[in-house]
Amino acid sequence: MKELKIFLIIVGLVLVGYYGIEPFAHHEMYGGLPKPDFNYLDLKYDIDIKGNPQNGENLFKQNCQSCHSLKTKNLKAMMDENTAMQAFNVVPPDLSNIAAIVEKHFLFNFIKNPQNATKNPKFAMPPMSQLSDQQIVDIIAFLEKTAKKEITGEKILEDACTRCHSVKYQKIKAFTHPENLKKYLGKVPPDLSLKGRSKTKEYLEAFINNPQAVLPGTSMPRLGLKKESTEKVITYLQEISDPHKEERNKIGLWVLGYMLIGVFLTYAWKKKVWQKIK
Amino acid sequence: MRLIDWLDERLEIRKLIKVTLIDYKVPKNINFLWSFGMLLVLMFAILFISGLFLLMYYKPDSNLAFDSVNKTIMMDVSFGWLFRHVHAVGASIVFLLLYIHIARGIFYGSYKPPREVVWITGYILFVLFSATAFTGYLLPWGQMSYWAAQTITTLFEKIPFIGPDLVIWIRGDYAVADATLTRFFALHVVFLPVLIMIVMAIHLYSVRVVGSNNEDGKPIDKKKEGVPFWPVFMSKEFFVMTVFLLFFFFLVFYKFDFAMDRVNFEPANPLQTPTHIYPEWYFLAYYEVLRGFFFSQNLGLIAFALSMVLILFLPWLDKSPIVSGKNRPLFQIAFWIFILDFLVLTVLGKLPPTGLYAWIGLIASLIFFGFFISLPIIAKIEKKQLEGEKK
Numbered sequence: 001m002k003e004l005k006i007f008l009i010i011v012g013l014v015l016v017g018y019y020g021i022e023p024f025a026h027h028e029m030y031g032g033l034p035k036p037d038f039n040y041l042d043l044k045y046d047i048d049i050k051g052n053p054q055n056g057e058n059l060f061k062q063n064c065q066s067c068h069s070l071k072t073k074n075l076k077a078m079m080d081e082n083t084a085m086q087a088f089n090v091v092p093p094d095l096s097n098i099a100a101i102v103e104k105h106f107l108f109n110f111i112k113n114p115q116n117a118t119k120n121p122k123f124a125m126p127p128m129s130q131l132s133d134q135q136i137v138d139i140i141a142f143l144e145k146t147a148k149k150e151i152t153g154e155k156i157l158e159d160a161c162t163r164c165h166s167v168k169y170q171k172i173k174a175f176t177h178p179e180n181l182k183k184y185l186g187k188v189p190p191d192l193s194l195k196g197r198s199k200t201k202e203y204l205e206a207f208i209n210n211p212q213a214v215l216p217g218t219s220m221p222r223l224g225l226k227k228e229s230t231e232k233v234i235t236y237l238q239e240i241s242d243p244h245k246e247e248r249n250k251i252g253l254w255v256l257g258y259m260l261i262g263v264f265l266t267y268a269w270k271k272k273v274w275q276k277i278k
Numbered sequence: 279m280r281l282i283d284w285l286d287e288r289l290e291i292r293k294l295i296k297v298t299l300i301d302y303k304v305p306k307n308i309n310f311l312w313s314f315g316m317l318l319v320l321m322f323a324i325l326f327i328s329g330l331f332l333l334m335y336y337k338p339d340s341n342l343a344f345d346s347v348n349k350t351i352m353m354d355v356s357f358g359w360l361f362r363h364v365h366a367v368g369a370s371i372v373f374l375l376l377y378i379h380i381a382r383g384i385f386y387g388s389y390k391p392p393r394e395v396v397w398i399t400g401y402i403l404f405v406l407f408s409a410t411a412f413t414g415y416l417l418p419w420g421q422m423s424y425w426a427a428q429t430i431t432t433l434f435e436k437i438p439f440i441g442p443d444l445v446i447w448i449r450g451d452y453a454v455a456d457a458t459l460t461r462f463f464a465l466h467v468v469f470l471p472v473l474i475m476i477v478m479a480i481h482l483y484s485v486r487v488v489g490s491n492n493e494d495g496k497p498i499d500k501k502k503e504g505v506p507f508w509p510v511f512m513s514k515e516f517f518v519m520t521v522f523l524l525f526f527f528f529l530v531f532y533k534f535d536f537a538m539d540r541v542n543f544e545p546a547n548p549l550q551t552p553t554h555i556y557p558e559w560y561f562l563a564y565y566e567v568l569r570g571f572f573f574s575q576n577l578g579l580i581a582f583a584l585s586m587v588l589i590l591f592l593p594w595l596d597k598s599p600i601v602s603g604k605n606r607p608l609f610q611i612a613f614w615i616f617i618l619d620f621l622v623l624t625v626l627g628k629l630p631p632t633g634l635y636a637w638i639g640l641i642a643s644l645i646f647f648g649f650f651i652s653l654p655i656i657a658k659i660e661k662k663q664l665e666g667e668k669k
Contacts, residue, residue, distance in 0.1 A: 003309045010378065013621060020625030021559045022536050028629050029554045169349050190544075194348060198543035241543070244352075244359045251360070252531030259527055262520035266513075273513040277306065277505055 033202055036209035038227040043109040043117060049137050056142025059135050063128060067092040072146050081175070088124040089184035091163050091175040100147035101156050104140060106224030111136050118221035119212045124184065153236025156229050161192060169193035170240055185219035196237035204234045295508075298486065303504030304511045305492035312490060313518040314379040320519055321372045322478070326471065328365040332358075336417065338463035340456040343419035344545045363530045363538075369411055370537035371526060373560035376404055380589070385613055387601040388491040389593045396488065399481040401590045406477060408561070410470040413462040415558065416454075420542030425555045427462070428454045433568075436579050453548060495601025554630070562627025563620050563646075569631045570623075570643030581643060588650045595650055598657035599664060608656045616649040 060070070067084055069077040071094050077084070081091050099107065110117040114125040128136070148155075157167070164181055166174045168191050174181065178188045195204065206213070208230050211220040225233070239245075285291040304312075335355055337346040351358035380400070383389055389397035416427045431448055435441045450457030489500065498504050505511060529537075536559065541552050557565050568582035588595075596609075603609050622642045629635050 006309060006311060013617070014374070017559075017621055017624055018536065020621075021562065021628045025625065025628035169353065194543045198540050200540070248359065248363075248531055252527070255527045255531065256524060259520060259524040263517070263524060266517040266520045270513045270517045273510055277510060 030200070030203065033206040034210060034213040036205050036227075036230070038103060038209065038225075038230070040103060040106045040109070040117075040224060043106065045109050045112060045133070047105060047108050047133075047137055047140075049134060051134075051137035051139075051141025053138070053142040053145045055135070056138035056140070056145075059131070059139050060142055063131060064095065064139070067125075069094045070096055070146060072096040072148075085176055085180050089176070089180040090124050092125070093159060093163055095143060095146075097147045097151055097155065097159055099140060099143040100149070100151045101160055101226065101229045102224045103226045104144075107140055107143075108136055110224060111139070117224065119210075120219065120221035122184070122219070123221050151229070151232070153232035153234075153239075156225075156233045157192070157236055160223055160225060160229070160233065164189045165192045167192045167240070187219065189220070192237060194241045196234065196239070196241035198241075201234055201238070204237065205230055208233070299508035299512075300506045302486055302507040303498070303500045304490050304507050305498045305503065306505055307493045308490060309493065310514070310518050311378065311382040313515050314375055314382065315485070316512075316515050317519060317522055318372065318375050318379060319478070320522075321368060321375055322474065325365060325368045325372065328361045328368065329467070329471075331361045332365055333467060338417070338460050340419060340459050340546070343417060343459060347418045348543065360530075363534050366537045367526065367530045367534050369414060370558060370560065371529065372407060373411070376407060377560070380404070381617060383491075384592065384616075385603040386491055386493060387495050387596075387603060390495075390596070390601050391593070392488045393484075393491065394593045395484045396481065397593055398590065399477055399484060402477050403474065403481060405586075406470055406474045410466060410474065411558065411560070413466040413470065416459060416462045417466065418542060419459065419546045421544040421546055421550075421552050422539050422542040422555070424454055424546035424548065425552055426557055427458065429555055430557070431458075433579065433582070436576065455548075491601070493602060493604055495605070556628050559624060559628070562625075563623035564627075566623040566627035566639050567643045567646060569627075569636075570639040572631060572636050572640065581647070585643075585646060588647075591650075592653070596653040596657050598660045600660055606656070606660065608659060609653075612649055612652045612656060615645065619645045619649070 057073075061075070065075055066078045067088075069075060073096075077092065079087070079092075085091050102110070106117060111128050111131065113127045114123045115121050115127070131139075158172075161167075162172055163175045164185070166172060170193065174189070176184075181188050199207070203214070207215065207220075208223070208225055210222055211218045212222070282291060286293075332351060335346060335351050335358065337343055347362070351362050353359075383397065383400070412427075412430065416423045431445055431454065434445045434448060437444060446452060448458075448461075449455070450461055489497070492498065539558075541554075544552075556562065564582060564585050567585040568578045571578040571581055598606065598609070600606050603613055619642055622638070623646060626635055626639045626642060631639060
């Protein structure tokens with residue numbers, strides 16, 4: 001009984017200490033993250049008109065294809081990647097799945113004014129002031145038609161992140177050359193191999209949703225990802241940064257089971273030995 | 279039986295076992311807190327073995343270290359992740375065991391005559407474990423590795439006269455760099471473990487000579503009382519060990535974040551200081567004493583140095599003739615305040631040192647020293663009481 005009391009005191013002290021240095025301290029240090037807004041309500045233009053995908057296809061060819069490709073429709077960008085990289089210091093993305101990844105209302109505002117929507121005054125794409133609201137909506141309708149309905153986290157990472165970010169443990173190099181990125185963003189963006197482990201889910205969600213609100217002055221633009229795409233890409237980042245998680249959880253059970261048997265066996269032996277004492 | 283006879287003829291193995299294990303009589307009135315010494319031996323063995331396997335793939339080079347740990351060991355090598363988890367969690371939990379072991383020693387007066395050498399060698403072991411943990415923490419070359427090493431080595435700068443040169447000598451460079459990594463590596467994998475093994479041997483030998491203390495603090499008649507270390511004491515020890523291992527492996531597989539800080543999964547970047555720099559939990563209390571005297575950096579440093587060495591002088595601070603804290607009500611109060619204070623300091627060490635936290639930190643630091651000041655006073659009061667009883 002006395003030993004149990006000592007044991008409980010130790011357990012109590014350890015638990016209080018653990019709570020203090022882990023959940024509590026981490027909340028004090030890293031808490032206060034801004035709540036992500038997946039509707040991007042700060043952007044002013046709202047769409048209330050329906051788009052026409054046929055018109056959109058023509059408008060895409062006239063206005064977007066000079067820089068952007070659309071692989072699902074076999075549309076190649078007129079400017080090849082290298083030329084674009086020299087001109088803008090960043091490779092323009094393929095737009096095949098953009099409408100599946102990015103929130104619609106954001107996309108509309110983005111085409112109107114990329115610098116404002118991304119909150120990055122250096123953003124490479126120029127505002128498309130020549131397009132009317134109806135025309136933008138048509139282009140979005142076209143992009144929505146081409147986009148895959150089901151898109152994986154891996155694909156989102158490729159379409160939304162790897163133009164600037166490398167993921168070297170997955171052998172993915174950033175599409176844009178680091179030297180150009182330095183000119184474009186002021187520094188080479190960090191590798192994403194372990195971000196799923198070095199940052200919490202909540203942090204990544206808030207940061208991807210609104211980089212400036214989490215890390216003022218960062219050169220990462222706001223990309224307007226949907227809630228669903230954000231979650232998928234974070235899950236993927238967590239998977240690649242901790243690839244043995246499933247194996248670990250499974251083996252853990254066996255090891256704990258083994259140890260539990262050990263507890264009973266050693267207790268039985270102890271009882272037997274100590275019976276003769278006293 | 280043949281083999282043991284053969285060995286016995288040449289090495290007197292039976293006599294050795296008899297002298298070290300069977301004739302070694304342990305008091306009966308000791309609780310499971312006396313099992314933590316052997317638990318520490320076990321933990322050291324686990325660290326040694328898991329470390330050995332990590333060593334086979336680790337690359338001590340500032341360009342390769344991070345990837346060799348986080349890619350090669352954690353992702354590519356079969357069960358590499360398991361060895362790293364065991365090593366990381368083990369390095370953290372070994373300090374929990376050390377602190378319980380030390381607290382038991384304090385409470386039951388295990389530092390008092392004739393056990394001073396046990397106490398001193400134990401203290402040296404604590405310092406060696408701390409140094410091993412500190413040097414080992416740099417090896418993954420993550421952000422926290424780098425900045426913790428940078429911050430702690432900077433502290434040496436304040437040592438009068440030799441400080442600035444000493445810092446460069448420790449780092450091998452003007453800042454923490456590749457040269458620091460390689461020398462920390464050498465210390466971590468060879469020098470410090472070898473020293474630990476030597477001092478551990480002396481520690482165990484000194485315990486064997488003077489015998490274990492017990493709850494009542496009264497020496498036992500070894501011929502009549504006491505139970506043999508093997509198999510009686512060890513049968514209980516094995517039970518404690520399996521319970522401990524159950525807890526340990528639960529942490530290894532399911533709750534390892536406390537020993538593998540998220541920030542350290544970012545590669546070291548000398549140009550970017552992390553928002554919060556903090557040591558591992560087992561150094562937080564001392565770190566808080568350092569920060570506690572927030573109005574004077576020099577005072578903080580002196581307090582920091584004192585907080586780490588004061589405990590060595592317990593046998594001479596507390597000269598009360600009563601050994602066990604069980605029979606010392608005044609001492610018990612001081613002890614529990616000290617334990618709670620250490621807990622408070624540990625938690626505060628991780629919190630931002632601003633506003634109210636800074637003031638609580640100062641008060642908690644003062645209470646920490648208060649314990650050591652109270653010891654000679656309590657001893658004096660108790661001596662007087664004893665004399666009074668005799669009359």
